[in-house]
Amino acid sequence: xxxxxxxxxxxxxxxVVLDCTVFLRPAEEGGxxxxxxxxxxxxxxxxxxxxxxxxxxxxxxxxxxxxxxxxPEYFCEAMGALGVGDDSRVVLYDRNNSMWAARVWWMLRWVxxxxxxxxxxxQKAWELDGHALSSEFVERVxxxxxxxxxxxxxxxxxxxxxAINDGSTCLIDALGEAQYKGExxxxxxxxxxxxxxxxxxxxxxxxxxxxxxxLDVLAGRFPGDFQARTIAYCGGGIAASSDAFVLTRLGYxxxxxxxxxxxxxxxxxxxxxxV
Numbered sequence: 001x002x003x004x005x006x007x008x009x010x011x012x013x014x015x016v017v018l019d020c021t022v023f024l025r026p027a028e029e030g031g032x033x034x035x036x037x038x039x040x041x042x043x044x045x046x047x048x049x050x051x052x053x054x055x056x057x058x059x060x061x062x063x064x065x066x067x068x069x070x071x072p073e074y075f076c077e078a079m080g081a082l083g084v085g086d087d088s089r090v091v092l093y094d095r096n097n098s099m100w101a102a103r104v105w106w107m108l109r110w111v112x113x114x115x116x117x118x119x120x121x122x123q124k125a126w127e128l129d130g131h132a133l134s135s136e137f138v139e140r141v142x143x144x145x146x147x148x149x150x151x152x153x154x155x156x157x158x159x160x161x162x163a164i165n166d167g168s169t170c171l172i173d174a175l176g177e178a179q180y181k182g183e184x185x186x187x188x189x190x191x192x193x194x195x196x197x198x199x200x201x202x203x204x205x206x207x208x209x210x211x212x213x214x215l216d217v218l219a220g221r222f223p224g225d226f227q228a229r230t231i232a233y234c235g236g237g238i239a240a241s242s243d244a245f246v247l248t249r250l251g252y253x254x255x256x257x258x259x260x261x262x263x264x265x266x267x268x269x270x271x272x273x274x275v
Contacts, residue, residue: 085143182275
């Protein structure tokens with residue numbers, strides 16, 4: 001959705017707008033610390049928007065990896081508490097490169113909900129286009145979101161391992177080129193999963209305003225068959241969700257996100273990585 005579209009429809013019936021921001025802050029011992037964007041949301045957000053917290057409310061916090069996928073029922077209950085119901089129309093945004101919003105978009109697709117879109121360019125584009133922010137607290141009216149899961153939208157470690165040698169699955173690494181090549185290490189071991197190509201999530205965006213590039217440009221970013229099984233991964237399934245969002249818009253019909261990604265893969269020496 002464009003910023004002008006959202007501004008025009010902001011008071012529309014059944015519309016739910018959600019800020020999905022998470023920040024990755026450098027840690028002293030290396031790697032990153034995950035920080036919720038809730039404080040920044042409280043300071044200023046799109047009028048009427050709620051806050052979808054990927055660190056606490058929309059993940060399985062009992063798992064050792066970050067952003068671990070919850071059950072469909074848990075996720076739908078959490079989204080229902082934010083006002084998302086079966087008849088809602090949802091617009092998702094964040095403050096940094098749309099990948100956090102894309103993760104929530106992908107999870108909504110995973111539970112069978114298709115009435116969601118991303119605000120193109122997120123809050124950065126919203127402000128650049130002259131639209132105001134609000135610090136007003138938003139009381140959400142709970143709704144019922146019924147899970148009808150699509151398990152094929154999520155890939156696990158075993159499927160990715162099998163894909164290395166099957167010759168028919170396209171693996172896409174959504175991290176930056178330096179991490180893909182093994183020149184930079186964030187997840188304990190350097191490199192990428194054997195056979196994976198590299199389409200960094202950041203390469204999908206206009207660096208000036210954070211909007212996605214035109215579809216004809218994006219089409220040239222990805223290899224492979226539109227009908228082939230295509231699995232995107234990154235560090236924790238966030239950047240990969242942005243790749244999956246674009247792949248879906250381009251018409252790829254069998255896309256999945258390896259949500260555990262290198263957090264899980266690199267932690268086990270039995271899982272191969274190449275540089």
